Amino acid sequence: MYGSVPTVPKRIDDYRPIVGDQRIDEILDLARSLKGARVLNVNATAFGGGVAELLSTLVPLMKDMGIEADWQVIRGSDEFFNVTKAIHNTLQGMYVPWTHEMREIWLRYNALNAELFDADYDFVIIHDPQPAGILYLLTQQLGTRPAGKWIWRCHIDLTNAQLDVWDFLRPYVELYDAAIFTLQGYVKSDLKMPMVAIAPPAIDPLSPKNSDISRETVEEILRRYGVDSNRPILLQVSRFDPWKDPMGVIDAYRLVKREFPAVQLVLIASMASDDPEGWSYYERTVRRAGEDYDIHILSNLNGVGNIEVNAFQRAADVVIQKSLREGFGLVVSEALWKGRPVVAGNVGGIPLQVINGRTGFLVSDVPGCATKCIELLKHPGESAIMGKAGREHVRQNFLSTSYLRRYLMLFQDLSRGPGEKGDVISDASRGAPGEADRAEQGNDGGAFPNPCEQSWSRRVSPLRR
Numbered sequence: 001m002y003g004s005v006p007t008v009p010k011r012i013d014d015y016r017p018i019v020g021d022q023r024i025d026e027i028l029d030l031a032r033s034l035k036g037a038r039v040l041n042v043n044a045t046a047f048g049g050g051v052a053e054l055l056s057t058l059v060p061l062m063k064d065m066g067i068e069a070d071w072q073v074i075r076g077s078d079e080f081f082n083v084t085k086a087i088h089n090t091l092q093g094m095y096v097p098w099t100h101e102m103r104e105i106w107l108r109y110n111a112l113n114a115e116l117f118d119a120d121y122d123f124v125i126i127h128d129p130q131p132a133g134i135l136y137l138l139t140q141q142l143g144t145r146p147a148g149k150w151i152w153r154c155h156i157d158l159t160n161a162q163l164d165v166w167d168f169l170r171p172y173v174e175l176y177d178a179a180i181f182t183l184q185g186y187v188k189s190d191l192k193m194p195m196v197a198i199a200p201p202a203i204d205p206l207s208p209k210n211s212d213i214s215r216e217t218v219e220e221i222l223r224r225y226g227v228d229s230n231r232p233i234l235l236q237v238s239r240f241d242p243w244k245d246p247m248g249v250i251d252a253y254r255l256v257k258r259e260f261p262a263v264q265l266v267l268i269a270s271m272a273s274d275d276p277e278g279w280s281y282y283e284r285t286v287r288r289a290g291e292d293y294d295i296h297i298l299s300n301l302n303g304v305g306n307i308e309v310n311a312f313q314r315a316a317d318v319v320i321q322k323s324l325r326e327g328f329g330l331v332v333s334e335a336l337w338k339g340r341p342v343v344a345g346n347v348g349g350i351p352l353q354v355i356n357g358r359t360g361f362l363v364s365d366v367p368g369c370a371t372k373c374i375e376l377l378k379h380p381g382e383s384a385i386m387g388k389a390g391r392e393h394v395r396q397n398f399l400s401t402s403y404l405r406r407y408l409m410l411f412q413d414l415s416r417g418p419g420e421k422g423d424v425i426s427d428a429s430r431g432a433p434g435e436a437d438r439a440e441q442g443n444d445g446g447a448f449p450n451p452c453e454q455s456w457s458r459r460v461s462p463l464r465r
Helices: 012-019 021-032 050-064 078-091 100-115 134-142 163-173 215-224 246-259 277-289 306-315 330-337 366-378 380-397 400-416
Strands: 038-043 068-073 123-127 149-153 178-181 195-198 233-237 264-269 295-299 318-321 342-345 360-363 456-458
Touching: 012 021, 012 400, 021 400, 038 050, 050 068, 050 330, 050 400, 078 100, 078 163, 100 134, 123 134, 134 163, 149 400, 178 400, 195 400, 215 306, 233 246, 233 306, 233 330, 246 264, 246 277, 246 366, 264 277, 264 306, 277 295, 306 330, 318 330, 318 366, 330 342, 330 380, 342 366, 360 366, 366 380
Parallel strands: 038 068, 038 123, 123 149, 149 178, 178 195, 233 264, 233 318, 264 295, 318 342, 342 360
Antiparallel strands: 195 456
């Protein structure tokens, strides 16, 4: 195989004070019948981006409950990751010429990774387009379908996917036993699958990025990177790519600075191994910042890790997520969990998290972003109220225990097989959802609508073999 990614051990019982005994006991009950099951997650990178963060919690929590969970990263080179980045962009709505050479590169590296696949699992979760061809190519190499149930987890908004790229990818995806999407709206109408599950991502409240840290630690970290904790701070944490619009954030900051001359902007990114395009947008962002010493552009290359991100999120007066496209945007939930108001693009999964006017503001352009940042800086009391509401919203809906629960439900449903008790049947042509998934409930549960309702959909159309 490819080599397992090491993870830090976690205990499900440690989450009881946050989500309550009832939810933890329910998760343990779901996991009981899955004890000993072999589960493999496969993705393209061990660090940088939301998928790696999700797996760094999901995998050790499964292990804690007796599931033999593993996480491995595929092999690839720059030519492969350049192609997969282009695929990612086209599936999110950017036009990129799709060539025969690009198809061949994707197939060649998927075949290479299929050849390295040398073990059997009960459940295999393949994340995103990069390794999506492994199931087909492994079946071709073996002469028979490999063991276990295979799941494709799509973290991308496919709403405006480039047609020729999606038409190329879809037949490989339709070989899987199930697919998981972030939102029902991301499921393409022409996708024929036996089962579709909806599972918005979630944050780990006990991870170094999200656990409580002292004010002294926050201020020491800010001093280390030359940021003044006594002056207003705007922050965006995201990759450098066209969909996160870092240059638009700089433009919005400059509008804010006209009214708040002391304001500072901090842009933090994690430079991931599967994102060669990130370097280009990093350079463009640096050029846009120019010699403005109140703009701080930081990354893991400057030693900025999870604790540092935690500190900057807690110190920020306003957190920005000015996405133009967004699958979900875990950094929004991270900021809300820390009680910070968020000004964010009204796209993708962000509106699930930012309830406009209640946990932050949704915007669609640079002037709107600047206006809402100014409003929050002028009214710190309003910011505090929004921050408190945002933390409760995340506690009820977007913590890792909820995400884990949905995976365990899917494993159980796949184990039962079509038509057995517990299956949820729905109209394939409409992609109509079935069983509603309950929200994480806090001590005063029910204060917020559950954005994850209608999370299961069993498709009755046959699986293509």
